[in-house]
Amino acid sequence: MVNYQGILISWYQINKRDLPWRNTKDPYKIWLSEILLQQTRVNQGLPYYIKFVESYPNLKSLSNANEDDVLRLWQGLGYYSRARNMLSTAKELENNYRGVFPAFYSEIIKLKGIGEYTAAAIASFSFDEQVAVVDGNVFRVLSRLFDVETPIDSSAGKREFKILATALLDRKNPGIFNQAIMEFGALQCTPQNPDCNNCVLLHLCASKERGTVNQRPIKSKKTKSKPRFFVYKIFTLGNDTFIQKRTGKDIWQGLYEFPLEEFVDKKSQLDYIERHKNKLVYQSPEINHILSHQRITAVFLCFKAGLEIEESTSGLLRIPRSELFHYPVSVLIDNFLKNTNDLSFLSFDENVD
Ligand code: SF4
DSSP, rough: OOHHHHHHHHHHHHOOOOOGGOOOOHHHOOOOHHHHHHSSOOHHHHHHHHHHHOOOOSHHHHHTTOOOHHHHHHHHHHOOOHHHHHHHHHHHHHHTTTTTTOOHHHHHHTTTTOOOOHHHHHHHHHHOSSSOOOHHHHHHHHHHHTTSOTTTHHHHHHHHHHHHHHHOOSOOOHHHHHHHHHHHHTTSSSSSSSOGGTTGGGGGGGHHHOOOGOOSSOOOOOOOEEEEEEEEEEEEEEEEEEEEEOOOTTTTTTTEEEEEESSSSSSHHHHHHHGGGGGGGOOOEEEEEEEESSEEEEEEEOOOOHHHHHHTTTTSSSGGGGGGSOOOOOOHHHHHHOOOOOGGGGGSSSSOO
């Protein structure tokens, strides 16, 4: 019988990256690393992991944190529901599990924000439970190694790959094996230009033999991207400006922003800007911001001081301009504040009341 497990674990021991969450069995830190790395590259997630562990070294410290501080630390990573769910789960574990992380997959998966993949990762990496992980890397490695044509985003595909991954799992070393196959997908069997000629599985790889490597894995659905048109309104009074917290079920929930107008199409967005032109001290260039399922076209407008501001800002949070950077905001707003060369309209010299 082919020893896939031995080959992958030996490869892993030689080639694995030295990452801090690989030197611990602490389920809190493994949970944190897995949540941080969802939809995020390791290089991007690593500094966040370090910052997070410094600020919240254990479950108890996170359970006592407030949401604004956690979101501020998360700022720039996107998918902010991950941070909100972590906070809520930390509180739940502290209050109802005596601050102890559950040790079994069947219990871990009941926690908010933890899906099949993350539960399997925590259960196997921390507690060596015999449960297979199936993430994007594992889908790719298995679909190529066994030349599987079933789409990975179909329910039949999800079932088939789970069965395959479970059959392949190293029963003696489930945690190490799971990490090995994921790392193999991340470093060797990469989405583009996999290094097949130097691959330890080359002689076993069905898609290499059949010339289908570049067609694996197969996906059935195309991700749709929805266009959105935003105008952010910046009002200033003295040394203060106005912001609001996003509370609806939408992107960036819990983050702060300048008051926002959203339009159904570009024409209405441009009409709005045109109608307000004579009230502005500043208009930003158009900023295009891409999210996984949305394409946002945003413009920032800074309004002249005047009575109108009092009406337009009722219900908003009035803060000193100097405190703007203390609030968690989206990357779109953060980039605007960092990259706009001339933010003199925010200096309040011209439009004090
Ligand atoms: S031979 Fe190529 S496609 Fe097959 S497992 Fe190795 S890297 Fe992946």
